[in-house]
Amino acid sequence: MKWLQYGFMILFHPIEIFYLIKRDRKNIPWMVSLFTLAIAVLIKTLTVYTVNYTVASKSAEQANALWELGMVVVPLLLWVVASYALMTIMGGESTFKETLTISTYSLVPYILFTPLVIIISQVLSTSEAGFFNTLQNLLIVWMLILLFVGFKESNGLGFGAAIWRAFLSLIVMVLIAATFLLIFALGSQIVIFVQELTSEINYYLR
Amino acid sequence: MKNIFRLLCVLILCAYLTLQAAAFDYRDNGYALSEDGKQRVAIPKPYTVKTVIKEFGGSQTTLNSPQDLFLSETGEYYIADTENDRIIKLDSDFQFIAEFTQADDSALSKPTGVFVDNVGDLWVADSGNARIVHLDEQGKYIEKFVKPESDLLYNVTSFVPTKIAINPINNYLYIIMGKQFMMLDAANQFKGYVGANQIGFNFFNWLVQNFASEELKFQLTKVEPPSYSNFMMTEDGRVVAVGMSSNSRISIINTVGSNIYPSGNYGEVAYEDDGTPINPLFVDVTIDDNQIISVIEQNSKFIYQYDSEGQLICFFGGEGLSAGFFGMPSSIVSDKQGNLVVLDSMLNQIQVFQPTEFISLVHNAIVQYNAGFYEESMASWDRVKEKDSTYGLSRNFIGKIRMKNGQYTEALEDFRLSGDKVNYGKTFESLRYQFLQKYFYVIVISAAVLFILLALLIKKSRKFISNLQAKLWKQ
Numbered sequence: 240m241k242w243l244q245y246g247f248m249i250l251f252h253p254i255e256i257f258y259l260i261k262r263d264r265k266n267i268p269w270m271v272s273l274f275t276l277a278i279a280v281l282i283k284t285l286t287v288y289t290v291n292y293t294v295a296s297k298s299a300e301q302a303n304a305l306w307e308l309g310m311v312v313v314p315l316l317l318w319v320v321a322s323y324a325l326m327t328i329m330g331g332e333s334t335f336k337e338t339l340t341i342s343t344y345s346l347v348p349y350i351l352f353t354p355l356v357i358i359i360s361q362v363l364s365t366s367e368a369g370f371f372n373t374l375q376n377l378l379i380v381w382m383l384i385l386l387f388v389g390f391k392e393s394n395g396l397g398f399g400a401a402i403w404r405a406f407l408s409l410i411v412m413v414l415i416a417a418t419f420l421l422i423f424a425l426g427s428q429i430v431i432f433v434q435e436l437t438s439e440i441n442y443y444l445r
Numbered sequence: 446m447k448n449i450f451r452l453l454c455v456l457i458l459c460a461y462l463t464l465q466a467a468a469f470d471y472r473d474n475g476y477a478l479s480e481d482g483k484q485r486v487a488i489p490k491p492y493t494v495k496t497v498i499k500e501f502g503g504s505q506t507t508l509n510s511p512q513d514l515f516l517s518e519t520g521e522y523y524i525a526d527t528e529n530d531r532i533i534k535l536d537s538d539f540q541f542i543a544e545f546t547q548a549d550d551s552a553l554s555k556p557t558g559v560f561v562d563n564v565g566d567l568w569v570a571d572s573g574n575a576r577i578v579h580l581d582e583q584g585k586y587i588e589k590f591v592k593p594e595s596d597l598l599y600n601v602t603s604f605v606p607t608k609i610a611i612n613p614i615n616n617y618l619y620i621i622m623g624k625q626f627m628m629l630d631a632a633n634q635f636k637g638y639v640g641a642n643q644i645g646f647n648f649f650n651w652l653v654q655n656f657a658s659e660e661l662k663f664q665l666t667k668v669e670p671p672s673y674s675n676f677m678m679t680e681d682g683r684v685v686a687v688g689m690s691s692n693s694r695i696s697i698i699n700t701v702g703s704n705i706y707p708s709g710n711y712g713e714v715a716y717e718d719d720g721t722p723i724n725p726l727f728v729d730v731t732i733d734d735n736q737i738i739s740v741i742e743q744n745s746k747f748i749y750q751y752d753s754e755g756q757l758i759c760f761f762g763g764e765g766l767s768a769g770f771f772g773m774p775s776s777i778v779s780d781k782q783g784n785l786v787v788l789d790s791m792l793n794q795i796q797v798f799q800p801t802e803f804i805s806l807v808h809n810a811i812v813q814y815n816a817g818f819y820e821e822s823m824a825s826w827d828r829v830k831e832k833d834s835t836y837g838l839s840r841n842f843i844g845k846i847r848m849k850n851g852q853y854t855e856a857l858e859d860f861r862l863s864g865d866k867v868n869y870g871k872t873f874e875s876l877r878y879q880f881l882q883k884y885f886y887v888i889v890i891s892a893a894v895l896f897i898l899l900a901l902l903i904k905k906s907r908k909f910i911s912n913l914q915a916k917l918w919k920q
Contacts, residue, residue: 244913251910259917292861293870301481362877365870 242271249347253385257341257392264337272343276312279346282353283307291360294371314412315342321411322390322404329404331394341393345385349378475761475804476747477837478713480864489833491750491759492785492798494768499794502541505529507793513570513608514776514788514795517561522778524788524795525559525569532559532569537780539795545569548578549586558608558621560678570606570620577606577618590618595635601625608675614682614700624672626686640671640686640698675729687727687740694727695738695751707755712742733779735812741787746771748787752811756838759804768796783808803832810842819846837863848872853879 248256260267287295287302323331323338333341356374363371390408391401475491478484500506501524509528516522520537530553532545545567546552554573561567566587567580577590592604601622608621617636618629628636653665673688673696683705684698693708712725727740727749736753749760763770772791779785783805785798800808810825823846826839833839844859845868853876860869881888 241917244917248910248913248917252914255914255918293866293873364874364877365866366874 242268246275246344246347249344249385250351253388254392256344257389260341260344261333261337261393264334267336267340269336272339275343275346275350276315278350279343280308280311282350283311286353286357289357290371291363293365294360294363294368311346315346317412317415318342318386318408321415322408325404325408325411326394329407333393337393338390341389342386345382345389348381348385352378475759477759478757480837480862486835486837488759488836489803490801491761491804492800495784495797495799496539497768497794497796498539499792501533501535501539503531503533503544504546508533509793510790511788511793512557512775512790513559514778514786515559515561516778516780516786517565518563519565520781521561522786523559523561523567525556527555527557527790530554530556530573532556532567543584545580545584547584547586548580549589553578558606560610562611563613568609568611568618570609572605572607575604575606577609577620590629590633593629593633593635598625598627598635610676610678610684612678612682612684612700613680619676619678619684621673621676626673626676626688639684640673640696640702640704674727677730677732679732685730685732685738687730689724689726691724694725695730695740695755697732706753709755711740711751711755711757712749713745715744728774729776731777731779731785733783734781735783735808736815737808737811739777739779739785741774741777743773746774748774748777748785753815756841758807758811758838766792771796803829806832807836807838810839814842814846819849822846841865841868844868844872848875 245256245260284302284304284307287297287307288299319335319339319342322342323333323335325331326333326338356371356378359374360371387401387405390396390405391398394401394404396404473490474487475489476485477488479486501508505526508524508526511524512527513525514522515524521542522535522537522539524533524535526533530546532553533541534543534545536542548569548571551574553569553571555571556569557572558570559567560569565582567582567584569578569580571578575591579587579589581587592598592601604622606620606622610619611617612619612628616631619639620627620629626639628639630636650665653662657665671688671690671693673686676684676686678684682700684696685706686696686698687694688696690696691710693704693706694711695706696704697706699705712727714725715723717723723744725745726743728743730738730740732738737758738751738753740749740751741747742749745762746764747760747762750758752758761769762774764772766772771787772789774787775790776788777785783800785800787796787798789796806825806829810822810829813819813822813825823843826843826846829836829839840859841863844856844863844865847853847856847859848868848871853872856872857869857876860866860872
């Protein structure tokens with residue numbers, strides 16, 4: 240349907256697609272971003288099993304499915320939350336659903352071209368692993384460019400302003416991550432305290 | 446009925462007792478590493494203790510913190526009995542022959558290194574007296590070597606030599622002294638460092654060299670040679686050295702001065718409680734006639750064994766007081782029968798380790814492979830697999846032999862299972878080339894067809910995309 244076609248056209252005319260998404264901002268289904276994220280995680284997990292042994296960086300026994308999930312979902316969601324929060328204060332024009340959809344659409348080149356890269360890796364040898372790494376890095380660079388362009392267009396910013404706000408969003412991402420770490424550390428301290436308290440009480444009552 | 450019952454009880458008791466007597470010693474095996482190099486894998490015991498000697502003879506019957514053991518060409522053992530300030534000479538059955546305590550009217554003080562050259566003269570690193578002494582077979586003083594005068598030794602304040610050997614090719618003295626591994630000639634002149642690395646190009650250093658003042662240049666861009674802790678001189682003038690450099694803890698330095706041993710992270714890295722890594726510290730090395738290198742690692746008190754290509758064969762040992770374990774192993778030599786003789790400076794004893802059938806099979810298989818006898822090597826590796834089917838090195842070597850025989854698909858599987866990406870890549874390239882040769886025309890034609898299809902697709906998709914664009918805009 241319409242959203243799949245948007246996903247395909249992102250490869251060729253991204254700015255127009257971002258405009259079209261903004262035009263339809265009132266009824267963007269949540270399924271679009273969820274579906275894209277899910278497919279991206281699937282493709283990333285698939286690379287562990289199907290890529291050629293000579294260029295593989297990790298073996299199937301060493302790979303962790305949750306780690307693969309986290310590597311896709313966590314940075315993207317952090318970016319979405321951070322850039323939306325920043326642009327709310329600094330005069331942005333996008334809603335949260337809009338930002339989420341546009342950011343997940345930047346995963347489309349990765350989803351569509353990674354199978355091709357995997358097929359190419361089947362004919363590569365150990366000394367040609369650099370070629371494989373270059374292809375993967377190209378995909379990631381494309382993804383980052385799409386992310387940035389989506390950020391710029393969906394908030395209606397000029398190029399310099401977009402650069403500056405994107406940089407600030409990165410800092411906000413770091414802050415959010417640090418806050419979570421802090422909460423986690425302090426929370427685990429509380430849990431340990433409660434555990435020790437209960438064990439002391441148990442020992443005293445016995 | 447009652448008697449049968451009693452007999453049964455007695456039999457069960459006896460069986461229980463015999464089982465106790467044969468209780469499983471969990472350390473009754475040697476170790477190798479898993480394919481990713483991270484886990485220890487048990488293998489059949491590689492070496493068994495043949496003898497343990499604690500009493501030696503001479504003015505004191507026991508040793509006191511001996512730091513060096515040397516086996517001469519003629520089969521005599523020399524021990525640098527450091528805290529007893531003497532060198533002991535033993536025959537091949539470890540019976541006392543002589544001891545040396547004096548040199549040039551002064552007693553030896555804390556000798557830490559001993560070497561016997563091919564004419565039988567004794568060379569002692571007399572570290573307490575800051576000299577190397579050269580004695581003849583009977584212990585009569587010939588000459589001494591002290592700190593050489595050289596501008597290059599600006600940071601050497603005291604000359605405390607710890608290990609000494611003579612290179613039979615150029616007759617230089619090779620001395621390890623703290624962090625320096627240097628060469629001296631017969632006239633006590635400094636001849637250079639051993640095993641210094643290529644400096645290479647470093648942008649920062651180039652900047653400093655071209656634009657900085659003399660003192661700044663001196664302070665910022667001096668590069669020190671890697672530090673070695675011990676070495677062994679072979680008959681053909683190669684130096685097998687072990688040291689603390691980060692990726693070549695074992696080096697074989699040839700007469701030209703270059704390291705011909707593959708660089709790698711030898712040994713295992715241990716971790717402290719807070720996660721900081723403890724790098725392995727090798728304190729002595731020996732190479733036997735089969736070019737198999739055995740090293741002592743000081744932190745874990747294990748002996749690691751590597752072949753001539755840098756692959757780990759086995760490791761064994763550990764800290765302990767019983768036979769087969771060490772207090773603080775300080776020196777190791779290998780004799781002509783393939784035994785390993787280890788000197789322990791804390792327990793003041795010598796342990797002689799005899800190779801088991803398993804490790805002898807492994808050594809034979811490796812030697813046959815290196816000599817090019819691939820059929821015999823394959824047969825030997827099959828026998829190794831009979832004894833331990835999970836020994837990783839056998840799979841790797843079988844893969845290499847199959848690769849040499851052209852059995853590429855089987856070799857591919859062997860290398861994947863043994864985790865050897867480099868050889869997997871080589872086999873893969875050979876297979877790829879074979880495939881290309883076999884299906885050359887098919888590949889060329891299908892590539893051309895694909896190319897034409899792609900061109901057509903691009904042309905068609907242009908129209909498709911502009912149509913889609915228009916459709917999306919209209920909605």
